[in-house]
Amino acid sequence: MEGHVKAVKDDYLGFGLGLRTDHFEEVLQGSPKVDWFEVISENFMVAGGKPRYYLQQVRERYPIVMHGVSMSLGSTDPLDMNYLKQLKALTDEIQPAWISDHLCWSQLGGINSHDLLPMPYTEEALKHIVSNIKQAQDFLGRQMLIENVSSYISYRESAMTEWEFYSAVVEEADCLMLLDINNIYVSARNHHFDAEQYLASINPQRVRQMHLAGHSDYGDYIIDTHDHPVVDSVWQLYAKAIQRFGPVSTMIERDDDIPALSELIGELDQARRISAEALTGLSVGSLVNG
Amino acid sequence: MVSLQERQAQMMAFLLNGDEQIAEHISSSELVNGNQRLEIYSNGYRLRLKETLAVDHDILAAYMGDEAFDELANKFVESCPSQNKSLRHFAQTLPDFLVEHYAQYPQLAELAAFERRLLFSFDAADAEPLDNDFLQRLAPEDWPICRFSWHPSLQIFDCQYNVVPIWQELKQEQAPPAPIEQRSRWAIWRNAERLTQFTSLMGVEVALLQSLANGDNLSHACEQLLDYLSEEEIPSFLHSRLQSYISNGMLCLAKESKD
Numbered sequence: 001m002e003g004h005v006k007a008v009k010d011d012y013l014g015f016g017l018g019l020r021t022d023h024f025e026e027v028l029q030g031s032p033k034v035d036w037f038e039v040i041s042e043n044f045m046v047a048g049g050k051p052r053y054y055l056q057q058v059r060e061r062y063p064i065v066m067h068g069v070s071m072s073l074g075s076t077d078p079l080d081m082n083y084l085k086q087l088k089a090l091t092d093e094i095q096p097a098w099i100s101d102h103l104c105w106s107q108l109g110g111i112n113s114h115d116l117l118p119m120p121y122t123e124e125a126l127k128h129i130v131s132n133i134k135q136a137q138d139f140l141g142r143q144m145l146i147e148n149v150s151s152y153i154s155y156r157e158s159a160m161t162e163w164e165f166y167s168a169v170v171e172e173a174d175c176l177m178l179l180d181i182n183n184i185y186v187s188a189r190n191h192h193f194d195a196e197q198y199l200a201s202i203n204p205q206r207v208r209q210m211h212l213a214g215h216s217d218y219g220d221y222i223i224d225t226h227d228h229p230v231v232d233s234v235w236q237l238y239a240k241a242i243q244r245f246g247p248v249s250t251m252i253e254r255d256d257d258i259p260a261l262s263e264l265i266g267e268l269d270q271a272r273r274i275s276a277e278a279l280t281g282l283s284v285g286s287l288v289n290g
Numbered sequence: 291m292v293s294l295q296e297r298q299a300q301m302m303a304f305l306l307n308g309d310e311q312i313a314e315h316i317s318s319s320e321l322v323n324g325n326q327r328l329e330i331y332s333n334g335y336r337l338r339l340k341e342t343l344a345v346d347h348d349i350l351a352a353y354m355g356d357e358a359f360d361e362l363a364n365k366f367v368e369s370c371p372s373q374n375k376s377l378r379h380f381a382q383t384l385p386d387f388l389v390e391h392y393a394q395y396p397q398l399a400e401l402a403a404f405e406r407r408l409l410f411s412f413d414a415a416d417a418e419p420l421d422n423d424f425l426q427r428l429a430p431e432d433w434p435i436c437r438f439s440w441h442p443s444l445q446i447f448d449c450q451y452n453v454v455p456i457w458q459e460l461k462q463e464q465a466p467p468a469p470i471e472q473r474s475r476w477a478i479w480r481n482a483e484r485l486t487q488f489t490s491l492m493g494v495e496v497a498l499l500q501s502l503a504n505g506d507n508l509s510h511a512c513e514q515l516l517d518y519l520s521e522e523e524i525p526s527f528l529h530s531r532l533q534s535y536i537s538n539g540m541l542c543l544a545k546e547s548k549d
C-alpha cells in the first residue's frame with residue numbers, strides 16, 4: 001500500500017485530451033502539444049481496422065491512458081470475465097500508463113443501460129463494489145483508477161455522503177481516484193452539497209488523474225453532456241483542487257459537438273495556466289496540510 | 291431494507307418499461323422532484339440508443355425519412371434492449387426485426403443488413419493481404435496446389451432487392467431508385483488503406499470465392515467453375531479474377547492445410 005501511495009506523483013503525465021476519431025490524422029501529422037491521450041477502451045476493443053491502427057500509431061508517439069465505461073463495477077450481475085479478458089488483451093498491447101472505470105453500475109440481468117448509474121451509498125453497496133474492484137484489479141494485475149460520476153438521483157436509503165462512500169471504496173479496495181471535477185460540480189448542484197467540502201474530504205494520496213468537461217445547465221439541475229467548453233465555475237473548482245492536491249494529470253473530455261483539435265488545445269492551455277497559477281499561489285503550509 | 295439487487299432491478303424496470311416502483315426510493319428536492327430526476331435517466335437511455343441507430347443506420351434513416359425512422363427506432367428500442375457492453379452491437383438484430391415487423395417493405399431489412407455488413411468489415415480483424423505480384427511469383431507447378439484464405443473483413447452479401455444502388459444514391463444525397471426485385475451478390479471488405487469497399491460479383495465469382503474460403507486448392511476450385519465456364523475459359527478467368535482480388539486486398543495466404 002505504501003508503494004501505491006508514493007507512486008501517485010511519480011506518474012504525473014501533464015495535460016491530456018481524449019483521442020477522438022475526428023482528430024486521428026491531425027494527431028499523427030501535426031504532433032500537437034498534448035502531453036498524453038486518454039482513449040475510451042471500448043472503442044478499441046474490436047478485432048482490427050482503422051481505430052486499432054491509429055491507436056497503435058498514436059501510442060508510439062504519446063503516453064496513453066485507458067478509460068472504460070462499461071465494467072459496471074457496482075452491478076449485482078457478476079463481473080463480465082469475457083469483457084475483462086478483452087480489456088486485459090488491450091492493456092497488454094497498448095501498455096497504458098493506467099486504466100480507469102467508474103463508481104457506478106450500468107447493467108443488470110445482462111441488459112445494458114449504457115449509462116453510468118449511481119450507487120446507493122450504503123454499507124451493502126460499499127462491500128459489493130469493493131469486492132468487484134478487488135476482483136477486477138486482481139484479474140488485470142494492476143491498480144485501477146475509479147471515477148466519480150455525475151448523478152441526478154439519490155436513493156433514500158443512502159447512509160453516507162458520496163464523498164464518504166467514494167473515499168471508503170478507494171481505501172478498502174486499495175485503488176486510486178480519477179477525480180472528475182465537472183462531475184463533482186454537477187452533482188453538487190443537483191444534490192445541493194458543497195463541492196469544496198467534497199474536495200476537502202478526499203485523500204490527496206489517492207488522486208492520480210482529473211477530468212474536466214462541459215455540461216448543460218438547466219438552472220434547477222445540470223446534465224453532464226460533454227458537449228460544451230468547461231465553464232468558469234468548474235475552472236474555479238479545478239484551481240481549488242490543484243491547490244489541495246498539487247499537480248495532478250488532467251484531461252478535458254469532449255464527446256459531442258467535437259470542435260477542431262486546435263480549439264481543444266486552447267482549452268487545455270487554459271488548464272495549464274490555471275494549474276500553474278494555483279500552484280504558484282500556494283503556500284508551503286497549504287501544500288503540506290491540504 | 292431492500293437489497294442492492296432489488297433496487298437495481300427496480301431502476302432497470304423503470305428504464306426499460308417505465309415501472310415506477312423505484313420512485314418512492316428516490317429523494318426529491320424543492321427544485322426537482324424524484325420523478326423529474328428519474329426522467330433524466332429514462333430520457334437519456336432512449337436518446338442514447340436511438341442515436342446509435344441513427345448513426346449506424348444513417349442511410350436507412352435517410353431512406354425511410356425522419357418520421358418513419360423515428361417510429362422504427364422507438365419500436366426497436368422498446369422491444370430489443372441492449373444485451374451488449376458495446377453499443378456497436380446494439381442494432382445487430384435490426385435486420386431481423388425489420389423482416390418480422392416491416393414485411394411489406396422487404397428492401398428495408400436488406401438495406402439495414404448491408405449497413406451492418408459495412409460496419410463488420412470496418413473493424414474486423416487485421417491480416418496481411420497478399421502482395422500484388424504474388425501470382426507472378428507463383429511457379430507454374432505450384433498453381434494447382436495453391437490455396438488462399440479470405441481477408442477477415444471479406445464477406446459476401448446476397449440480396450434480392452436493389453438495395454446497394456439505393457444505398458449508393460442516398461450516400462450521394464441523391465434520390466434513390468424505386469425498389470425492385472433484382473438479385474445481386476457483393477463482396478464487402480476492408481482494403482490495404484483500411485477503407486471499406488464493395489464490388490458486385492457474378493455467380494461464378496461467388497463460386498470461386500466460396501471454394502477458396504472452403505480451403506480448396508486452385509485445381510479443386512477450377513472444378514467448381516465447370517458449372518459456369520467451359521474448360522478453355524477457366525485459366526484466363528481464374529488468373530484475371532485472382533489478380534483483381536489480390537490487388538484489392540481481399541485474399542491472404544492460406545491458413546494451415548486442412549488436407
Ligand SMILES: [Fe+2]
Nearest residue numbers: 147180211253
Ligand atoms: Fe469523466
